[in-house]
Amino acid sequence: MKKKVLTVDDSRTIRNMLLVTLNNAGFETIQAEDGIEGLEVLEDCNPDVIVTDINMPRLDGFGFIEGVRKNDRFRAIPILVLTTESDAEKKNRARQAGATGWIVKPFDPTKLIDAIERVTA
Amino acid sequence: MDMNEIKEIFFQECEEQLAELESGLLKMNDGDRDPETVNAVFRAVHSIKGGAGAFGLDDLVAFAHVFETTLDCVRSNKLDPGPEVLKTMLKSADVLADLTAASRDGGTVDPSRTSVLVKELEALANGQVPAPTAEVPTPVAPPAPKPVAAAPKPVAAAPTDESGFQPIPFSFDDFGGEEAEAPAMEIPLCDVVFKPRPELYSKGNEATLLLRDLSRIGEMSIYCDMDALPPLDQMDPEGAYFFWKISIRTEKGEEGVRSVFEFAEWDCDLEVKVHEVATEGEEDEELPMQPVPFDLSALDDIEEDHDHHEDHADHHEEVAAAIEAAKVATSVISMAATTQQAAPAAQAAVAKPAAAAAAGNAESSGSGGANPTIRVDLDRVDRLINLVGELVINQAMLSQSVIANETSGATTINTGLEELQQLTREIQDSVMAIRAQPVKPVFQRMSRIVREVADMVGKSVRLVTEGENTEVDKTVIDKLAEPLTHMIRNAVDHGLEMPEKRAALGKNPEGTVKLSAKHRSGRIVIELSDDGAGINREKVRQKAIDNDLITSETNLSDEEIDNLIFHPGFSTADKITDVSGRGVGMDVVKRSIQALGGRINISSRPGQGSTFTMSLPLTLAVLDGMVVTVAGQTLVVPLTAIVETLQPEASAIHSFGASQRLISIRDSFCPLVDVGRILNFRSMQANPTDGVALLVESESGGQRALMVDAIQGQRQVVIKSLEANYTHVPGIAAATILGDGRVALILDVDAVVAASRGQALGGDGALAAAS
Numbered sequence: 098m099k100k101k102v103l104t105v106d107d108s109r110t111i112r113n114m115l116l117v118t119l120n121n122a123g124f125e126t127i128q129a130e131d132g133i134e135g136l137e138v139l140e141d142c143n144p145d146v147i148v149t150d151i152n153m154p155r156l157d158g159f160g161f162i163e164g165v166r167k168n169d170r171f172r173a174i175p176i177l178v179l180t181t182e183s184d185a186e187k188k189n190r191a192r193q194a195g196a197t198g199w200i201v202k203p204f205d206p207t208k209l210i211d212a213i214e215r216v217t218a
Numbered sequence: 219m220d221m222n223e224i225k226e227i228f229f230q231e232c233e234e235q236l237a238e239l240e241s242g243l244l245k246m247n248d249g250d251r252d253p254e255t256v257n258a259v260f261r262a263v264h265s266i267k268g269g270a271g272a273f274g275l276d277d278l279v280a281f282a283h284v285f286e287t288t289l290d291c292v293r294s295n296k297l298d299p300g301p302e303v304l305k306t307m308l309k310s311a312d313v314l315a316d317l318t319a320a321s322r323d324g325g326t327v328d329p330s331r332t333s334v335l336v337k338e339l340e341a342l343a344n345g346q347v348p349a350p351t352a353e354v355p356t357p358v359a360p361p362a363p364k365p366v367a368a369a370p371k372p373v374a375a376a377p378t379d380e381s382g383f384q385p386i387p388f389s390f391d392d393f394g395g396e397e398a399e400a401p402a403m404e405i406p407l408c409d410v411v412f413k414p415r416p417e418l419y420s421k422g423n424e425a426t427l428l429l430r431d432l433s434r435i436g437e438m439s440i441y442c443d444m445d446a447l448p449p450l451d452q453m454d455p456e457g458a459y460f461f462w463k464i465s466i467r468t469e470k471g472e473e474g475v476r477s478v479f480e481f482a483e484w485d486c487d488l489e490v491k492v493h494e495v496a497t498e499g500e501e502d503e504e505l506p507m508q509p510v511p512f513d514l515s516a517l518d519d520i521e522e523d524h525d526h527h528e529d530h531a532d533h534h535e536e537v538a539a540a541i542e543a544a545k546v547a548t549s550v551i552s553m554a555a556t557t558q559q560a561a562p563a564a565q566a567a568v569a570k571p572a573a574a575a576a577a578g579n580a581e582s583s584g585s586g587g588a589n590p591t592i593r594v595d596l597d598r599v600d601r602l603i604n605l606v607g608e609l610v611i612n613q614a615m616l617s618q619s620v621i622a623n624e625t626s627g628a629t630t631i632n633t634g635l636e637e638l639q640q641l642t643r644e645i646q647d648s649v650m651a652i653r654a655q656p657v658k659p660v661f662q663r664m665s666r667i668v669r670e671v672a673d674m675v676g677k678s679v680r681l682v683t684e685g686e687n688t689e690v691d692k693t694v695i696d697k698l699a700e701p702l703t704h705m706i707r708n709a710v711d712h713g714l715e716m717p718e719k720r721a722a723l724g725k726n727p728e729g730t731v732k733l734s735a736k737h738r739s740g741r742i743v744i745e746l747s748d749d750g751a752g753i754n755r756e757k758v759r760q761k762a763i764d765n766d767l768i769t770s771e772t773n774l775s776d777e778e779i780d781n782l783i784f785h786p787g788f789s790t791a792d793k794i795t796d797v798s799g800r801g802v803g804m805d806v807v808k809r810s811i812q813a814l815g816g817r818i819n820i821s822s823r824p825g826q827g828s829t830f831t832m833s834l835p836l837t838l839a840v841l842d843g844m845v846v847t848v849a850g851q852t853l854v855v856p857l858t859a860i861v862e863t864l865q866p867e868a869s870a871i872h873s874f875g876a877s878q879r880l881i882s883i884r885d886s887f888c889p890l891v892d893v894g895r896i897l898n899f900r901s902m903q904a905n906p907t908d909g910v911a912l913l914v915e916s917e918s919g920g921q922r923a924l925m926v927d928a929i930q931g932q933r934q935v936v937i938k939s940l941e942a943n944y945t946h947v948p949g950i951a952a953a954t955i956l957g958d959g960r961v962a963l964i965l966d967v968d969a970v971v972a973a974s975r976g977q978a979l980g981g982d983g984a985l986a987a988a989s
Contacts, residue, residue, distance in 0.1 A: 107261070107265070108231060108265045108268060108269060109227055109230075109231045110224060110227055110228035110231050110265075110268075110269040110272070111268060111269060111272070113223075113224045113227055114224055114272060117220075117221075117224065152260070152261050152264050152265075153261070154257070154258070154261065166420070166421075172420065172422075173419070173420075173422055174422055175422035175423070175424075176421075176422055189484075192421070192484055195420070195421050195422070196421065197421050197422035197423050197481055198423075198480070198481035199481075202268050202271050202272065203268075203271025203272050203274070203279070204268070204271065204272035205272075215427065215431055215481070216422065216423065216424070216427065216481065217427075218424065218426070218427060
């Protein structure tokens with residue numbers, strides 16, 4: 098069975114890049130545009146891994162991660178933070194919210210797939 | 219979809235983000251302190267930076283990064299977004315837009331502009347708020363080219379150098395180099411102690427996977443310490459009871475080992491000890507076992523067979539058999555087995571069948587969402603519009619043939635036909651609505667023009683926009699930008715007075731330029747007004763005399779003088795400035811508005827400013843026209859040009875000169891123009907009393923009575939370009955297909971009026987004649 102990835106990012110450019118990269122790497126990709134939509138979509142899609150941006154309208158990445166971890170069904174899903182916020186403080190906040198790992202932009206397909214491979218069985 | 223297409227999407231998105239950025243900054247400029255506004259502004263820059271990074275657009279990334287840092291200070295309330303701060307930010311937004319455009323279309327942005335702003339932004343981020351400049355800003359001298367030292371920041375460093383954090387590459391190949399080529403004997407041996415804490419699991423990390431990753435960077439042996447495992451009844455299913463001791467021989471060294479645990483380093487105790495020089499014979503004495511190759515297949519089985527625990531037994535036995543000699547074997551097995559059962563990962567595994575079941579509807583739920591809009595290729599919409607045009611024509615033809623066959627009794631056919639007509643009209647309107655777009659993007663672009671020009675000429679100007687959500691056909695919007703830009707430049711450069719002068723006149727030193735849009739009787743009306751000095755009629759008049767446009771005796775009304783500025787080659791600026799006077803005059807503006815089927819007028823009050831009013835059709839695809847007959851030909855006259863129609867009486871016709879005739883309408887005289895003669899449909903002028911006169915108003919303001927033979931009726935016609943299908947014909951704007959399938963030409967009223975002037979008055983000067 099294909100591994101399923103939920104991506105949450107408000108940028109259309111990044112969403113398309115994620116889609117192309119993940120599909121090429123043989124993942125099934127589900128996409129949401131912000132944290133709120135991410136949580137909605139999550140209920141139905143049961144992903145193997147989540148890749149999320151931090152800066153988003155409505156509900157940002159921190160809030161989204163907390164929302165995922167609060168849900169008993171999803172609290173063990175690996176969550177990778179995909180963001181340009183590379184400074185230690187923000188990384189730490191993402192970790193405290195429950196992020197599993199992170200991928201520092203600029204977006205690079207190899208890095209993304211590597212990181213996903215690392216956190217998924 | 220390939221990278222180029224995504225890049226295309228990126229630039230589209232940039233446009234949107236830039237618009238968002240600018241409107242957000244303008245809101246902040248008006249005192250909006252809503253955190254969401256600041257956030258949206260931040261996100262816009264952030265998003266551009268993110269995408270630009272992915273495409274290696276380094277200049278863009280570098281500038282966006284500095285901009286973003288400063289915005290972050292505003293976002294975190296470290297920097298108060300006062301007027302001076304916002305001025306810098308608005309200018310930065312302009313530079314960002316230019317950098318984006320340069321990345322898309324090639325070309326460069328003046329590095330001095332960028333570096334000046336980078337410095338200003340950095341100063342702001344460092345808490346240096348500039349002292350407000352005097353109320354009256356001084357003209358900004360063009361920034362002197364900076365020495366090399368002031369060039370934009372080195373790009374490569376920007377994205378990663380903040381807060382000293384260096385992203386650790388995931389690709390282990392990066393660690394290659396000398397070490398990799400060293401003989402195997404010198405591969406360092408590391409002792410690793412890895413003690414996960416419960417948090418490690420609660421964040422979705424997994425000890426098994428970390429060990430798997432570790433095994434990939436070198437040959438390792440592993441020992442699992444299970445001493446802490448409590449009896450079953452005391453066990454917290456989410457506790458972390460095991461720890462591992464690993465001995466690994468890896469080229470990557472300590473750094474490589476640590477990078478494996480990068481995601482987990484906060485949530486585990488990790489000790490890495492490197493044996494300085496490891497030789498083949500030197501075994502680690504602290505570990506109570508022989509290094510055994512760590513068999514990954516055990517883990518692979520777990521990966522593949524989450525749902526079949528039974529199968530594991532066999533595999534485990536094989537693994538155990540293979541490494542029976544080493545006691546470690548049991549550890550491997552128990553590690554694999556216990557982590558699977560005890561760690562929260564098991565829950566994820568249980569959830570899998572549900573995932574499979576949900577897979578079917580995943581697609582729909584993924585693509586669904588709050589966004590009620592879709593993006594469609596413009597070509598597709600245009601194709602649809604074209605087809606609907608054909609449909610309209612076809613429906614008209616059908617109606618005509620039904621009428622021709624006189625099926626007066628067959629009411630069902632007529633009713634059906636009427637319904638078809640109505641539906642066709644509705645489809646047409648709906649399709650046109652697809653192309654309709656708010657004028658907002660163009661208006662937003664204007665605020666930048668105002669800023670730039672104001673800066674250049676040292677004026678303080680405020681742009682007020684109204685009705686930005688008024689919709690009009692996309693083609694109209696696209697073609698509106700250029701004339702508007704020119705007019706805005708003029709308004710700021712020529713229209714508004716210098717701040718000192720305004721102050722002396724008791725006006726607000728800050729001038730106001732107002733841009734508004736509204737719908738009025740099926741057209742869009744765009745008004746551009748300034749509160750400047752208004753048209754200097756004496757100067758305009760003198761200039762017109764100097765340029766031989768009028769004679770000194772010509773008697774012109776104020777309105778006519780104002781309209782002189784639309785005459786080709788007319789420029790009132792005393793000297794040619796950087797801003798205006800690039801050889802493009804108001805006549806060009808006028809022509810581009812006319813090319814859109816629009817009209818432009820000016821009204822001006824001395825000392826109070828000028829207002830340009832443009833009236834444009836909502837669409838360029840259809841036209842409401844009056845179908846007329848001239849010399850046996852069917853012509854369509856745009857309804858918007860027609861003021862009234864009248865039946866000339868012999869007593870109202872007056873001869874003037876050799877071949878000219880005037881018609882008196884309510885005590886004023888208006889030249890009578892025979893359309894058939896102008897278009898060379900006939901060689902002799904027709905008898906005015908036999909035809910109908912259409913009183914039209916041309917864009918140049920003058921009225922003419924156009925003589926046609928008969929009026930057939932009013933109709934909405936689909937415009938077909940003559941240029942695209944045939945060639946340009948003077949006096950004809952376009953063509954259409956009528957219900958009987960015949961092509962009818964659409965009259966270019968202005969061209970006809972202009973031609974009538976030349977014909978009527980020879981070299982006497984068109985404007986003088988118009989008076």
